Amino acid sequence: MAEELKMDKLLKMLEAAPDLTALQRAIVTTDGTVQTMLTVIFNTPVTAHVISQINVGDSIVRWTRLIRDDTGKTVCIAQSVIPRKENSQIVLTDIDACELGIGQILARHKVMTKRTILGIYCDENNFTRTYRIKGTITDIVITEVFPVKVYEEAL
DSSP states (O other): OHHHHHHHHHHHHHTOOOOOOOHHHHHHHOSOOOHHHHHHHHHHHEEEEEEEEEETTTEEEEEEEEEETOOOEEEEEEEEEEGGGGHHHHHHHHHHOOOOHHHHHHTTOOOOEEEEEEEEEESSSSEEEEEEEEEEEEEEEEEEEEEHHHHHOOO
């Protein structure tokens, strides 16, 4: 029953973005790490590179680029908001090091999480999703922006 409610909510969100292709819908609704999905889509490793990270009040705001290793093209830009009080020191230590993407950090520490999609948007240039990753030792909100042209080339 809970799964059906989740699907109904997700389908309602997708109604607000009717121009998404099937591939784009799959990307914005994935429940796993987007880096893994993009590696499979492009059939080449996609690597997370931290662009910038700053402290804003009691939170960390981080910007990350996901880049195709074969072409160097950016396939996603992500902004993460990481409240310090909601995340364990072990997660924060890796975040502060700026060496790994959020998904990589959580996988490294075997953190079980639930991802909840908060919003989906698309226009002629980009498609985006905002979601929350919540686990026993973490709580992070991430917005990912995907450039449409890169995915048109993948088809």
